[in-house]
Amino acid sequence: MNTSEFIKKYATHPNYKAPTGTKINAKSWQTEAPLRMLLNNLDAEVAENPQELVVYGGTGQAARNVESVQKIIANLLELDENHSLLVQSGKPVGIVRSHPQAPRVLIANSNLVPQWATWDHFNKLKENGLMMYGQMTAGSWIYIGSQGILQGTYETFVACGQKYFKGDLRGKLLVSGGLGGMGGAQPLAATMAGATFLGVDVDPTRIQKRLDTKYIDKMTYSYKEARDWALAAKKQGQAISIGLVADIGDTLKNLLTDNIVPDILTDQTSAHDPINGYVPNGLTLDAAIELRSKTPKDYQSRSLKSMARHVGFMLEMQNRGSRTFDYGNNLREFARQGGEARAFDFPGFVPEYIRLLFCEGKGPFRWAALSGDPKDIYTTDQALIEAFPENKHMINWLQEAQKKVAFQGLPCRICWLGMGEREKAGLIFNELVKSGKVKAPLVIGRDHLDCGSVASPNRETEGMRDGTDAVSDWPLLNLMSNASGGATWISFHHGGGVGIGFSQHAGMVVLADGSDRAEECLKRVLFNDPALGIMRHADAGYEKALAMGEKFGVKI
Numbered sequence: 001m002n003t004s005e006f007i008k009k010y011a012t013h014p015n016y017k018a019p020t021g022t023k024i025n026a027k028s029w030q031t032e033a034p035l036r037m038l039l040n041n042l043d044a045e046v047a048e049n050p051q052e053l054v055v056y057g058g059t060g061q062a063a064r065n066v067e068s069v070q071k072i073i074a075n076l077l078e079l080d081e082n083h084s085l086l087v088q089s090g091k092p093v094g095i096v097r098s099h100p101q102a103p104r105v106l107i108a109n110s111n112l113v114p115q116w117a118t119w120d121h122f123n124k125l126k127e128n129g130l131m132m133y134g135q136m137t138a139g140s141w142i143y144i145g146s147q148g149i150l151q152g153t154y155e156t157f158v159a160c161g162q163k164y165f166k167g168d169l170r171g172k173l174l175v176s177g178g179l180g181g182m183g184g185a186q187p188l189a190a191t192m193a194g195a196t197f198l199g200v201d202v203d204p205t206r207i208q209k210r211l212d213t214k215y216i217d218k219m220t221y222s223y224k225e226a227r228d229w230a231l232a233a234k235k236q237g238q239a240i241s242i243g244l245v246a247d248i249g250d251t252l253k254n255l256l257t258d259n260i261v262p263d264i265l266t267d268q269t270s271a272h273d274p275i276n277g278y279v280p281n282g283l284t285l286d287a288a289i290e291l292r293s294k295t296p297k298d299y300q301s302r303s304l305k306s307m308a309r310h311v312g313f314m315l316e317m318q319n320r321g322s323r324t325f326d327y328g329n330n331l332r333e334f335a336r337q338g339g340e341a342r343a344f345d346f347p348g349f350v351p352e353y354i355r356l357l358f359c360e361g362k363g364p365f366r367w368a369a370l371s372g373d374p375k376d377i378y379t380t381d382q383a384l385i386e387a388f389p390e391n392k393h394m395i396n397w398l399q400e401a402q403k404k405v406a407f408q409g410l411p412c413r414i415c416w417l418g419m420g421e422r423e424k425a426g427l428i429f430n431e432l433v434k435s436g437k438v439k440a441p442l443v444i445g446r447d448h449l450d451c452g453s454v455a456s457p458n459r460e461t462e463g464m465r466d467g468t469d470a471v472s473d474w475p476l477l478n479l480m481s482n483a484s485g486g487a488t489w490i491s492f493h494h495g496g497g498v499g500i501g502f503s504q505h506a507g508m509v510v511l512a513d514g515s516d517r518a519e520e521c522l523k524r525v526l527f528n529d530p531a532l533g534i535m536r537h538a539d540a541g542y543e544k545a546l547a548m549g550e551k552f553g554v555k556i
């Protein structure tokens, strides 16, 4: 099949689909893998809005424009193992000489010199077609649908239950805003953890998508109906999830008026982007879309004021007893800008629940079956269950995920693994490919929200013990280590999760194709990558990280 036939079959905009099966289109699996994962990111089953090339997280794109998608495809179909493709903010800009153990694709997305790193400047460049917002896994081609955040969300809710509710979320009401690409994982994570869930989104199509993929149980446009369902389920200790089409600020106001205090309160609206993400209070969705394009400044000011109001209600809920936390969307920062001076009076989720896991090199490890066959994922699940019999928590997760997670696009799995475990899992996967127990290679990657790959002072690095929250040498060291180790594609992004100006972070994906070359790369990359997390946290003075470093021979 030549390039234009390939594009016609798999990439006629906006209908994208990754090829499946064992026959490759590119020159090797090293380039077939990023090709399939790029197309998978844009698949309508996976992406929130393929028409705009938006994968998730507000405007997080996989490529700059349709022309760029087609050129990336053409490049990947031609690329051999002695060259690497350079992608600059979603546009392929050149090919450099490299070698078979080097990354095949080198990606830099949304990076700006610090003084210019504002949404205003970024949006001007974007309007002129010069940049794209890559979020985290959108522009680095390892987004795997809502499952990608499902386990992390589940771990967070369980950790909250352990910290504040004696490990039992039955009969507890969890309320949150935003049911988009990432936020859509909340209802399923909450019910898996035993809670009753009420989620609020202004856009009914987003809630419908969660219903279609079985992430949420019920949907309504009526506050009263949602409230009554939620109260009845809470009373009976039923783990049910309800999606309400409304503005989250209005809903919190109604709950306060009715004196209904959620046990846990958080938010995953696209607050990180006050123009193209958050929808201001008092506007219909259509009116918001119109205002956004006509007078973005006016939109932004209404958005910031709405976030201040929204956070004001969250603070009042916290006063009345809700365990309230920021869930990584920078809502507190923009509420502060909108006039809520006490916005940072509730904590972020990383210092509250996740930091100790980061000290163990743990984070959102994930993999996808390039064959397209779900059985390959079940084979990997089983191999992990056999390899880690002591890890009951992981086994429970894998068994629950098999029952409850509907695959989107290429079958994949996420599972938080730490230092030592990632390398072991990667080598097992390579053996599964080599022995033919899975039909085609697997790609192994992770979110940029990981232990050693991100600097984000309002999120992953909030409140570091030594005050190094804003030091972004660490994600750069992570990037360079993964380039040196031989990841298959790597990326360095700015602004993911919390918006332009607020974070820098690195991504990596490494291929397990059953070859000796892959084995060597896996041993290096899956050691170095979590080791950077151990080093970063040990350097900041966390004893747990120092102890883990000693245990696993990480030289510090």
Ligand code: NAD
Residues within 6 Å of the ligand: 048, 056, 057, 058, 059, 149, 152, 177, 178, 179, 180, 181, 182, 183, 184, 200, 201, 202, 203, 206, 246, 247, 248, 249, 268, 269, 270, 271, 272, 273, 277, 278, 279, 280, 281, 327, 328, 329, 330, 449, 496, 497, 498
């Ligand atoms: P998304 O853009 O796909 O979804 C956001 C949703 O918020 C949309 O459905 C939108 O309709 C809704 N929304 C906007 N304003 C609203 C309002 N006033 N009331 C009710 N609903 C409103 O984004 P996503 O991928 O779900 O990500 C959500 C946020 O979480 C982003 O800011 C993202 O950067 C952040 N994030 C968090 C994590 C984490 O681990 N906690 C990880 C990645 C991203």
